[in-house]
Amino acid sequence: MRKILDIITANMRQAFSDAGYDASFGNVTVSNRPDLCEYQCNGALAAAKQYKCAPIQIANAVVAKLDANDYDMVEAVMPGFINLKLSGSFLQKYLEEMRTADDFGVEKIGAGKLCVVDYGGANVAKPLHIGHLRPAIIGEALKRLYKFMGYNTIGDVHLGDWGLQMGLIVAELHERQPDLPYFDPNFTGEYPDEAPFTLSELEEIYPTASAKKKDNAEFAEKAHIATYELQQGHRGYRAIWNHIMRVSLADLHRIYDLLDVHFEKWLGESDADPYIPAMIQRLKDEGHAVMSEGALVFPVAEENDKKEVPPCILVKSDGAAIYATTDLATMVQRMQDWNPDKMLYVTDKRQNLHFEQVFRAAKKGGIVKPETELEHVGHGTMNGKDGKPFKTRDGGVLRLEQLIGDMTDFVRSKVVENRIVSDDEVEETTAKIALAALKYGDLSNQPTKDYNFDLERFAAFEGNTGPYILYTIVRVKSILAKFGAWEHLSIQAPTNASAKDLMLAITKLGPTLEFALNTSSPNQICAYIYDLAGCVNKFYHETRILGEEDQDLKNGYIALIGLAKRILEECIHILGFSAPEKM
Numbered sequence: 001m002r003k004i005l006d007i008i009t010a011n012m013r014q015a016f017s018d019a020g021y022d023a024s025f026g027n028v029t030v031s032n033r034p035d036l037c038e039y040q041c042n043g044a045l046a047a048a049k050q051y052k053c054a055p056i057q058i059a060n061a062v063v064a065k066l067d068a069n070d071y072d073m074v075e076a077v078m079p080g081f082i083n084l085k086l087s088g089s090f091l092q093k094y095l096e097e098m099r100t101a102d103d104f105g106v107e108k109i110g111a112g113k114l115c116v117v118d119y120g121g122a123n124v125a126k127p128l129h130i131g132h133l134r135p136a137i138i139g140e141a142l143k144r145l146y147k148f149m150g151y152n153t154i155g156d157v158h159l160g161d162w163g164l165q166m167g168l169i170v171a172e173l174h175e176r177q178p179d180l181p182y183f184d185p186n187f188t189g190e191y192p193d194e195a196p197f198t199l200s201e202l203e204e205i206y207p208t209a210s211a212k213k214k215d216n217a218e219f220a221e222k223a224h225i226a227t228y229e230l231q232q233g234h235r236g237y238r239a240i241w242n243h244i245m246r247v248s249l250a251d252l253h254r255i256y257d258l259l260d261v262h263f264e265k266w267l268g269e270s271d272a273d274p275y276i277p278a279m280i281q282r283l284k285d286e287g288h289a290v291m292s293e294g295a296l297v298f299p300v301a302e303e304n305d306k307k308e309v310p311p312c313i314l315v316k317s318d319g320a321a322i323y324a325t326t327d328l329a330t331m332v333q334r335m336q337d338w339n340p341d342k343m344l345y346v347t348d349k350r351q352n353l354h355f356e357q358v359f360r361a362a363k364k365g366g367i368v369k370p371e372t373e374l375e376h377v378g379h380g381t382m383n384g385k386d387g388k389p390f391k392t393r394d395g396g397v398l399r400l401e402q403l404i405g406d407m408t409d410f411v412r413s414k415v416v417e418n419r420i421v422s423d424d425e426v427e428e429t430t431a432k433i434a435l436a437a438l439k440y441g442d443l444s445n446q447p448t449k450d451y452n453f454d455l456e457r458f459a460a461f462e463g464n465t466g467p468y469i470l471y472t473i474v475r476v477k478s479i480l481a482k483f484g485a486w487e488h489l490s491i492q493a494p495t496n497a498s499a500k501d502l503m504l505a506i507t508k509l510g511p512t513l514e515f516a517l518n519t520s521s522p523n524q525i526c527a528y529i530y531d532l533a534g535c536v537n538k539f540y541h542e543t544r545i546l547g548e549e550d551q552d553l554k555n556g557y558i559a560l561i562g563l564a565k566r567i568l569e570e571c572i573h574i575l576g577f578s579a580p581e582k583m
């Protein structure tokens, strides 16, 4: 469906032209004075200069050419503005079309295109911590938004499952259990199915090893060798690596499921490894990669750089491939297997420079096509309520599971206290509200900005929160349930101001989603549904809906809130949460 702004702009251009002026003056914008009008056109002011006459004269002539049926008000005001208010019949027609169209008639700007969304970024053998919340939540929302806008999407978690972190675990395990068959060079049998560690042991092994390498050069060397041998295919180390992966992945799946975050692909840095040698060779052959201080680097600085962009390091002087190398090799794999039109990465903004270097190298080195879009969404930090870095009581890093658990406990106590649902529904209702609180609390902030995590505020049922949005949906659901079958009812022209405001808010769906996608800002969707929910509640308070005696009017009210509910539900689905039946 065409956006309202496009429709009225087209009509305005026609009116300029019918009045004898150039159509290009007919641009319409959303009013910056909502107290005076809904839309406005300032074209007569510019036209007046060209046609050397008074702007108001042009404005009047143009107004006379507009179709009065489309507007409740169309006014030429001094010095030459054209102020517009849409008519009820215009809105009725537009909303009825939205109601009956697939996906509310939102234009599928991504049709036929594929976008890979690289988000989550978990590292195996390490528990997810609060730093993993934002890339998971924002990435999932953007992926769902792309999908809604017509793109094919592939979400890839891009696990940190390769490199020194793995070698450290192997080396530490060797110190602890040297008799394991994995370390016996003469062992030729089948390795055990059972891992030689539990999840919690594994989660302790890595930090211990990581700390040890700092003041134990011998151990560090051992870990480097183990890393190298693992990457060369050492049979026993490969088997340990498989154990690490199995134990770790089961847990990662569990936590991401709690967040309703789902990846189509669970590929990792290790999957990029086979692509590295040929890629490096080609980059060398084509002169992109050069030796510098013993390392192989890809210079990516450009003439107009305001700050220094150092070369992208491909192979360190000790022969190890690093983060940038695996990211480039991952692109090779993605182009070869999926040939995407776009790759979107969601990580902490402290990785901005890394992606700048990698993107430049990918383009210059022909790893992606010149037209392949590469975008990095660098998110800010989630801080504690006091604005300081989020720490546990003993100063450690809070586990993501703990954070989800804290929110869940808090919400559960409210659900139980307010006797919202029967005992057997408490957990499901709690989980939905807690997820909404957590995700909306995050997504309502611009991704690039830092924000403070405030459990009580995020979980409040009033204010700009996830639970407030859910509450509005639940309220409408309950009215609809009392009414009966409503899905077939058509939209009618508004009969009061709050109905009209609600209708105007609904029309902004398409433009909002498009803007949110183009600016990678799920917060635009949050602002939209907050406004929409406000309009729904105002309409509900100012209108007798179920009590209305005129059946036609009542049907129209029901159709309107039904449409608003469907849109709210679609939007929260994009944001990554859903509404309970009762609240």
Ligand code: ARG
Binding pocket: 118, 119, 120, 121, 122, 123, 158, 159, 160, 327, 345, 346, 347
């Ligand atoms: N595992 C990385 C980290 O913990 C994040 C990975 C992000 N994605 C990527 N393609 N580099 O920092």
